[in-house]
Amino acid sequence: xxxxxDPWVVAPYILCILSALLCVVWGIIKxxxxxxxxxxxxxxxxxAEEEDRVEEEL
Amino acid sequence: xxxxxxxxxxxxYLFVIGYLGFRGYKGTNSATDYMLGGRKVHPYVMAMSYxxxxxxxxxxxxxxxxxxxxxxxxxxxxFLNIFLGIFVAFWLFGGRTRRMGLRLDAHTFPxxxxxxxxxxxxxxxxxxxxxxxxxxxxxxxxxxAAKYLSHQFAIHYTTALFIFAVIIALYVVxxxxxxxxxTDALQATIMxxxxxxxxxxxxxxxxxxxxxxxxxxxxxxxxxxxxxxxxHQGWTAMPKFGSQLWWVSVSTxxxxxxxxxxxxxxxxxxxxxxxxxxxxxxxxxVGGVFILLTAxxxxxxxxxxxxxxxxxAGKISIVMAxxxxxxxxxxxxxxxTPEWFSILxxxxxxxxxxxxxxxxxxxxxxxxxxxLVEESLNIKKKGHGVLATRVGVLAGILISVYLSYTIDIRxxxxxxxxxxxxxxxxxxxxxxxxxxxxxxALWSRAITRAGAIAGMLSGAASSLLWMIFIQExxxxxxxxCDKWFGTRSLAVSLIDGKEVFAHSGPIIWAFVDPxxxxxxxxxxxxxxxxxxxxxIPAQHLARCMGxxx
Numbered sequence: 001x002x003x004x005x006d007p008w009v010v011a012p013y014i015l016c017i018l019s020a021l022l023c024v025v026w027g028i029i030k031x032x033x034x035x036x037x038x039x040x041x042x043x044x045x046x047x048a049e050e051e052d053r054v055e056e057e058l
Numbered sequence: 059x060x061x062x063x064x065x066x067x068x069x070x071y072l073f074v075i076g077y078l079g080f081r082g083y084k085g086t087n088s089a090t091d092y093m094l095g096g097r098k099v100h101p102y103v104m105a106m107s108y109x110x111x112x113x114x115x116x117x118x119x120x121x122x123x124x125x126x127x128x129x130x131x132x133x134x135x136x137f138l139n140i141f142l143g144i145f146v147a148f149w150l151f152g153g154r155t156r157r158m159g160l161r162l163d164a165h166t167f168p169x170x171x172x173x174x175x176x177x178x179x180x181x182x183x184x185x186x187x188x189x190x191x192x193x194x195x196x197x198x199x200x201x202x203a204a205k206y207l208s209h210q211f212a213i214h215y216t217t218a219l220f221i222f223a224v225i226i227a228l229y230v231v232x233x234x235x236x237x238x239x240x241t242d243a244l245q246a247t248i249m250x251x252x253x254x255x256x257x258x259x260x261x262x263x264x265x266x267x268x269x270x271x272x273x274x275x276x277x278x279x280x281x282x283x284x285x286x287x288x289x290h291q292g293w294t295a296m297p298k299f300g301s302q303l304w305w306v307s308v309s310t311x312x313x314x315x316x317x318x319x320x321x322x323x324x325x326x327x328x329x330x331x332x333x334x335x336x337x338x339x340x341x342x343x344v345g346g347v348f349i350l351l352t353a354x355x356x357x358x359x360x361x362x363x364x365x366x367x368x369x370x371a372g373k374i375s376i377v378m379a380x381x382x383x384x385x386x387x388x389x390x391x392x393x394x395t396p397e398w399f400s401i402l403x404x405x406x407x408x409x410x411x412x413x414x415x416x417x418x419x420x421x422x423x424x425x426x427x428x429x430l431v432e433e434s435l436n437i438k439k440k441g442h443g444v445l446a447t448r449v450g451v452l453a454g455i456l457i458s459v460y461l462s463y464t465i466d467i468r469x470x471x472x473x474x475x476x477x478x479x480x481x482x483x484x485x486x487x488x489x490x491x492x493x494x495x496x497x498x499a500l501w502s503r504a505i506t507r508a509g510a511i512a513g514m515l516s517g518a519a520s521s522l523l524w525m526i527f528i529q530e531x532x533x534x535x536x537x538x539c540d541k542w543f544g545t546r547s548l549a550v551s552l553i554d555g556k557e558v559f560a561h562s563g564p565i566i567w568a569f570v571d572p573x574x575x576x577x578x579x580x581x582x583x584x585x586x587x588x589x590x591x592x593x594i595p596a597q598h599l600a601r602c603m604g605x606x607x
Contacts, residue, residue: 003271004130006295012133016354019141023346026145030339050163 064210064401071405072225075241075412079229082237092234092444093165093424099239099331105148105341107242108328109348110249110413112143112319114199115206116481118253118356118410121311123383125360126375127285128307129293130274132361136354138316144345147320152329152338154500158602159330166421167323168429170330171492174499174602175510176594182434183511185425187491187518188323191484192425193454196418197461198480203411204462206388210404216463223459226412230419231451234444235331238416245409250348252406253355259395260359263366273365280364280374293361300564310482310531314571318485321493324421356387363390415458422454423447479535483525486532490521490576494584503599509588517580521572530559530568 004010086092099107125132155170164170168188172181204219211218229237264270271294278292289301297303319325332338363375363386370393371378379385391403427450431437494513498505505513525532526539527548533539534546545551549560549567559566 003268003275004294005275008296009130009133009294012137013130015137016133016140016350019137019145020346020350023140023145024343026149027340027343032336033339034334034336
């Protein structure tokens with residue numbers, strides 16, 4: 001296959017391409033998905049406040 | 059040969075890099091800006107920066123050259139790089155690291171581990187491991203780049219070294235991670251274009267994909283007898299199972315680097331630079347395609363260079379390069395591609411080196427300034443957050459440049475051999491020291507502080523001992539084993555003047571990568587010590603990992 005006889009070498013050649021495709025498809029499907037829970041939002045808020053406070057102190 | 063075009067292109071390139079570094083500087087107002095890009099980096103920039111940091115010049119020239127010797131069986135490594143190093147890393151490790159980093163307000167990888175296990179010692183020890191060993195890795199990249207540039211521009215090695223280091227120093231010290239990541243993204247784009255074109259040229263020159271591979275397959279009888287004896291069965295076949303080449307290709311190259319990437323602190327910190335999980339998802343396709351078209355291409359082209367040299371000179375690549383693996387890719391570029399392309403490729407290689415170095419310098423700075431001095435030793439002064447890190451970056455650069463400078467002048471070949479192992483040593487050490495406790499930190503509530511410390515120290519120690527005394531390549535280069543025991547590795551003995559490698563069944567110990575030894579030891583000790591020591595308070599665990607569902 002593809003001019004390569006050893007299946008153990010054809011496999012990574014094809015797997016490289018397939019895994020890159022997996023990355024692309026994953027990215028497209030999950031383009032707008034996020035782990036946005038109220039808790040996550042709260043964390044961002046909390047972190048931003050903490051950061052502002054530290055900056056002000058400095 | 060230096061052409062006027064080459065100089066013009068490099069000057070433009072440096073101006074753009076300078077501009078991006080300046081933008082990083084203007085956008086840096088706080089410690090979080092300097093260390094994490096304000097946690098608002100664009101997914102394209104993040105993924106390209108991750109990829110460019112990971113793929114250094116040595117990944118293209120060194121591993122491309124290795125593929126010319128080993129053949130396409132090395133493609134298991136880019137597969138692991140894409141699947142584990144990008145997909146699994148961003149999807150599984152990335153999201154958790156980002157959220158935990160945010161909850162704990164961690165700015166660096168050691169800080170994340172330290173706060174997760176409530177231990178300043180962990181943060182300090184991780185920082186010491188990074189700061190002590192990354193200069194070797196940086197120096198490996200720096201020496202390679204300076205040698206390449208001195209050859210390209212016909213200037214002295216030392217001049218090339220200093221000019222190159224000063225340029226990178228400027229934008230890393232001033233621009234922080236923003237400067238690093240903006241320039242990385244540009245450099246990654248150049249690498250992507252350069253290597254994609256190289257793949258196209260190669261397949262086109264050899265008559266197509268299947269045809270090119272077939273020609274390489276048909277060359278199996280041209281494998282030198284010495285390589286055949288070590289297990290080589292042709293450039294499109296795996297080495298013989300259990301042979302020396304099989305162990306080097308599967309354990310050191312594929313598993314050592316392929317798995318080791320998950321615990322690279324300069325890469326893991328990038329998950330914390332993006333705003334949300336959405337950005338991580340969007341970064342996955344960019345990273346996957348980038349690795350395919352950079353690492354994947356270098357390996358395919360490296361292997362196929364044998365066909366080109368066989369057709370044009372009747373010799374295989376390693377014979378053409380007179381045994382110097384690192385010369386194969388540059389020689390192939392010079393002979394097989396048009397002249398304008400060699401200018402583009404020079405930028406590609408410069409970019410690959412600069413992007414890796416800038417991140418190495420940055421993490422040296424954060425390790426010394428933030429983790430060790432500020433947090434672990436608790437020496438804090440108002441307004442000194444960014445300053446301490448900048449001083450750390452500068453110290454890291456000076457050490458790396460000093461290493462690259464003295465090694466060439468004072469130690470000659472011995473020094474070069476040690477530096478050449480720098481990348482592998484750092485990867486091996488990070489995998490042993492950080493992977494078990496990083497996984498434990500993200501997924502397990504049962505790992506205790508003592509367990510984490512035991513895992514980190516035993517992983518680092520077993521990795522280091524294995525490389526100093528057993529694994530043939532680093533132990534030979536490091537010379538310690540030879541000095542103490544009069545042999546280049548404890549797993550190699552001289553019988554009747556002939557070297558014999560110790561083995562148990564199909565395992566040839568001198569070729570086993572440290573990751574296969576240190577990971578099981580570190581995992582086991584982490585778990586065993588955690589079973590008998592004081593648990594981490596539930597309240598802190600809830601803070602780290604979010605509320606229990």
